[in-house]
Amino acid sequence: MSVDVITEDDRWTDMAALAQTATDAALERLGLEPSVFEISILACDDARIATLNADFRGKARATNVLSWPSDERAAGIDGEMPLLPEPQTELGDIAIAYGTCAREAAEAGKSMKDHTIHLLIHGTLHLLGFDHERDRDAALMEGLETEILGKLGISDPYRD
Incomplete structure (x- = not known):
């Protein structure tokens, strides 16, 4: 996986490593070879x-993470898998905001590292066509996030 990180906020000291971990984990879970894809991240x-x-x-208003997929890949039917991309260079762009992420992590009692990885996985799944606007789509996306995070030793962010 080629992750191009542009850091505008110097508080993001380890974004390249976190981004590589998160994006590779998401792609690998979906059976995609990370080395043939590229994502740009604005920290x-x-x-x-x-x-x-x-x-x-x-x-x-500020938000934690935004994503812009290079192509529309969403599933037409609620709860179905999106059309995963053929090997290509660019999947899209993700922007992530330090202040909002830090506040959310503190409020949830999570480490900044774990919360950032979660949000980067979330953004990567959006680039791949996953969404959470419809109920079954949300369940699919959240289930994948939880599974991927679990493999990285990070607890379920949706657990009460």
């Missing part, structure tokens, strides 16, 4: 992601 602050969120989603 930014809340102000930058709020601007992106306003520009692309019409929501003028």
Whole structure:
């Protein structure tokens, strides 16, 4: 997997390693060879992601992670697997905001590392066509996230 990280917020000190771990784990779980794909990641602050969120989603507030897939891959039927990509170079882009991630991790009593890996897996799954707008799609995506995180020794983020 080629992960191109642009760091705009210097508090993201280990983003390259975290991104490699998360994206490789997500792709491998789906039977995809990481070495034939590329993802670009913007490690930014809340102000930058709020601007992106306003520009692309019409929501003028910070969020934890945003993703822009290179192609539409979503499943047509709720709960079905999306059409996984053929080997190619670029899957898409992910932006992740330090302040929001740090606040969420602290509020949930999680380490910043574990929460960041979770959000990067989440973003990678979005690039692959997974979503959580419909109930069965959400169950599929959350189940995959939990499984991938478990293999990395990270607890289920959806557990009460």
